[in-house]
Amino acid sequence: MTFLWAFLIGGLICMLGQLLILKTNWTSARILVSFVVLGAILQVCTVFEPLKKFAGAGVTTPITGFGAGLVKGTFENIDKYGFLGIFTGGLTAMAAGIGVAIVSGLIIGLIFKSRSK
Amino acid sequence: MDKQEYAEYVKKITPKSKIGWSLVRAFVVGGLICILGEGLGALYKLWLPAYDETQVGSLVSCTLIFLAAVLTGIGVYDKIGYFAGGGSIVPITGFSNSITSAAMEFRKEGIIFGTCANMFKIAGPVIVIGVAVAMLCGLGYYLVGLFI
Numbered sequence: 100m101t102f103l104w105a106f107l108i109g110g111l112i113c114m115l116g117q118l119l120i121l122k123t124n125w126t127s128a129r130i131l132v133s134f135v136v137l138g139a140i141l142q143v144c145t146v147f148e149p150l151k152k153f154a155g156a157g158v159t160t161p162i163t164g165f166g167a168g169l170v171k172g173t174f175e176n177i178d179k180y181g182f183l184g185i186f187t188g189g190l191t192a193m194a195a196g197i198g199v200a201i202v203s204g205l206i207i208g209l210i211f212k213s214r215s216k
Numbered sequence: 217m218d219k220q221e222y223a224e225y226v227k228k229i230t231p232k233s234k235i236g237w238s239l240v241r242a243f244v245v246g247g248l249i250c251i252l253g254e255g256l257g258a259l260y261k262l263w264l265p266a267y268d269e270t271q272v273g274s275l276v277s278c279t280l281i282f283l284a285a286v287l288t289g290i291g292v293y294d295k296i297g298y299f300a301g302g303g304s305i306v307p308i309t310g311f312s313n314s315i316t317s318a319a320m321e322f323r324k325e326g327i328i329f330g331t332c333a334n335m336f337k338i339a340g341p342v343i344v345i346g347v348a349v350a351m352l353c354g355l356g357y358y359l360v361g362l363f364i
Binding site: 101102105106107108109110111112113114115116117118119120121126127128130131132134135136139142143155156157159160161162164165166168169170172173174177181182184185186188189190192193195196197199200201203204205206207208209210211212213 | 274
């Protein structure tokens, strides 16, 4: 059942992105930034966790999950380590994703050359 | 006159149906990527029962990011992106695609000053804004925690 909701909710979020592209002519960087901020806001409003229970990867796979994870990690580290957690939490939670993104980007960038379109 | 009116009428409605169709494509492809994430999560839960939900989630993100990087390298992701638009940008795979395609594009300017320096041209703002927002929220959370 989660699979169906993941498809529907995830699809809706992506459709919202497409609508933004069509209506505003925003670049992909702007789209990504807005969805990260949206995810962070949803996490702060404690809306994101119930959504995640309900739709699973439907909300964590879109980049909203990145924003929510940053905030969640920050709050968790603040609970654990106090003041220092404000600075360590976000990147600690997202370290795996950013790490793999950097290394795979580097490796692929070294192996493949950009094709002319 | 009639012809002109007709032409205007056609002009008016054509983009609309195009918009509708591109929304459907974004919906389907984005949804499918999310299903892939959900499926990977279910698999990892079976294989690695020691991992908690957050760790499984990280692993799924890593897999999708790596997969998207490879697909970008062999030129498949661009084709998906051409078809799906926002459906390929908004998922975490789009984040990975923006890094890898920049890394490939600037390779001709050298490894250090090309690839490494320009990898985060699009993804950089995402991390900068994301971390800044998270820290701001964290500061608020910390201050609220002090007084409650």
